[in-house]
Each structure stands twice: as structure tokens, then as C-alpha cells.
Amino acid sequence: MVIETGSVISNIKFASNVYLLTVELPQIASIAEPGQFCNIKVSGNSYPLLRRPFSIADVNGTHITFIFNIVGEGTEILSLKKMGNRINILGPLGQGFNYSLKIETAVVIAGGLGAAPFPFLIKVFNPKVEVLSFIGGRTENDLITFGMKNIFLSTDDGSAGLKGTVLDLVAQNQNLFHTNNTKIFACGPTPMLRAVKNYADKNKIDCELSVENVMACGFGVCQGCPIKKSNGDGYYLVCKDGPVFNALDIAI
Numbered sequence: 512m513v514i515e516t517g518s519v520i521s522n523i524k525f526a527s528n529v530y531l532l533t534v535e536l537p538q539i540a541s542i543a544e545p546g547q548f549c550n551i552k553v554s555g556n557s558y559p560l561l562r563r564p565f566s567i568a569d570v571n572g573t574h575i576t577f578i579f580n581i582v583g584e585g586t587e588i589l590s591l592k593k594m595g596n597r598i599n600i601l602g603p604l605g606q607g608f609n610y611s612l613k614i615e616t617a618v619v620i621a622g623g624l625g626a627a628p629f630p631f632l633i634k635v636f637n638p639k640v641e642v643l644s645f646i647g648g649r650t651e652n653d654l655i656t657f658g659m660k661n662i663f664l665s666t667d668d669g670s671a672g673l674k675g676t677v678l679d680l681v682a683q684n685q686n687l688f689h690t691n692n693t694k695i696f697a698c699g700p701t702p703m704l705r706a707v708k709n710y711a712d713k714n715k716i717d718c719e720l721s722v723e724n725v726m727a728c729g730f731g732v733c734q735g736c737p738i739k740k741s742n743g744d745g746y747y748l749v750c751k752d753g754p755v756f757n758a759l760d761i762a763i
């Protein structure tokens with residue numbers, strides 16, 4: 512984990528409320544793993560005080576890209592960053608995905624902004640791994656396909672792809688993957704992750720979930736981001752023990 516101040520390379524609005532922010536961060540980029548995140552100081556002064564967590568969406572040489580949407584003050588400030596602005600960033604943080612050599616089919620399931628960690632993951636898979644990307648959102652405007660491969664879409668309102676949930680979409684295409692050496696990687700809203708966990712349990716598919724929680728420190732000190740262990744034996748910290756967990760390990 513390092514603290515690095517880097518220059519904004521670009522900050523592009525690429526959908527109605529979604530931005531692609533790329534920052535020059537040589538130290539963090541050299542050690543980042545897919546599924547890890549960074550804690551970003553969105554302004555140069557003391558307000559807002561707390562850093563905001565964002566998944567590492569992609570790494571290209573010394574550049575790190577983040578995908579974010581505006582939900583409040585911090586992300587509003589971030590959306591105004593221009594090329595050459597300097598941003599202070601803490602990272603890489605947390606535990607990333609486990610993308611072992613045994614995987615033959617990677618089933619990537621993303622809900623809305625949950626697509627953020629996957630461009631980097633998809634890039635580092637062995638080229639022999641078949642990637643199937645299932646992307647869901649409330650409407651067409653919520654679908655983020657940046658960096659995805661073999662894309663299947665669903666929307667709640669039917670404005671793009673299958674009308675239904677992303678799990679309906681996965682179930683509809685289940686014939687494309689086999690349980691042997693298939694692994695699910697999912698990120699999105701908690702109800703979606705719960706449904707993915709149940710689906711993986713039922714079909715006995717290895718599954719990792721990238722979980723979100725409101726955070727403060729981002730590295731295990733404030734105890735502010737607990738998630739229940741599935742064995743009832745206390746809590747993990749999402750920032751330090753996650754954000755990626757094996758679905759069997761957490762009660763969600």
C-alpha cells in the first residue's frame with residue numbers, strides 16, 4: 512500500500528452519469544491486482560475529509576483507470592477533474608480476485624457500476640480462458656460494457672437485452688458453460704450478489720463476490736466495514752479481508 516499523488520491523464524464522460532478517470536500512478540500501477548481498490552482524496556483541501564473507495568478498473572503501464580458515477584459530493588468533485596490536476600490516492604488496497612490457472616470458463620456477472628473491476632481482471636486471464644460477461648442494469652443507461660468480452664445484456668425495463676435480472680440472463684445461457692473448471696466472478700448491488708451466491712451454491716460453481724460497504728480508513732484500522740462470516744464466527748473487514756470474498760465464506 513502506498514500513498515501517491517498523480518496527474519490526471521483524462522476524465523471522460525462516457526455515459527449519462529458515468530466517468531472514466533485515468534491517473535498517472537506508477538507505484539500503485541506496478542503492484543495492483545485485479546479486484547483491489549484505491550482510496551481517493553477527491554479534493555486538495557480538508558473537505559471532504561474522508562477518502563472515497565473506487566475499484567481499479569484497468570491498468571495500462573503507469574496509468575490506472577477508475578470508472579465511477581456521480582452519487583454525492585465526492586464523486587461530483589471527482590467528475591470535475593481535468594487533465595493535469597493532481598490527485599492523492601492510497602492503494603492498492605484489499606484482496607483481489609483469485610484467477611487460478613485451472614479456470615477454463617470465467618463467468619463475469621456485473622450489475623450497474625459493478626462492472627468497474629472487470630476490465631483489469633479480463634485482461635490478465637490466460638488467453639485460453641473463455642470469458643462470458645453478463646451485464647445487467649435497471650435501464651440501457653446503466654449498462655457498462657467497457658473492457659468486457661462476449662457480452663450478454665439484461666435490463667429491468669427491457670430497454671436493452673433481456674427484460675429481467677442479470678441472473679435470469681445467466682440462467683438462460685447456462686448451456687454455454689460447464690460446472691467443471693467454471694468460475695463465477697460477480698460485483699454489483701447486494702441483492703444481486705445474494706442471488707449469485709445462491710445460484711453458485713445450488714449449481715456447485717466456484718464463485719467470488721466483490722462486495723461494497725461504506726468505508727472510512729480503507730485498510731483495517733477503523734473497523735467500520737464489517738461483513739458477517741458464513742460460519743457465524745464473527746466478521747471480516749471488507750476493506751482488508753475483501754472486497755473480494757469466496758461466496759462460501761460470507762453471509763450476505
Ligand SMILES: Cc1cc2nc3c(=O)[nH]c(=O)nc-3n(C[C@H](O)[C@H](O)[C@H](O)COP(=O)(O)OP(=O)(O)OC[C@H]3O[C@@H](n4cnc5c(N)ncnc54)[C@H](O)[C@@H]3O)c2cc1C
Nearest residue numbers: 563564565566578579580582583584585586627724725754
Ligand atoms: C471497495 C469499493 C469499491 C468501489 N468501487 C467503485 C467504483 O469502481 N465506481 C463507483 O462509482 N463507485 C465505487 N464504489 C462506491 C463509491 O465509493 C461511492 O459511490 C462513493 O464513495 C460515494 O461518494 P460521494 O461523496 O459521491 O457520495 P456520498 O455523499 O458519500 O454518498 C452519497 C450516497 O451514496 C451512498 N454511498 C456512499 N458510499 C457508498 C458505498 N461504498 N457503497 C454504496 N453506497 C454508498 C451514500 O449512502 C449516499 O446515499 C466503491 C465502494 C467500495 C467500498
Ligand code: FES
Nearest residue numbers: 727729733734750
Ligand atoms: S474501512 Fe476502516 S476498517 Fe474497513
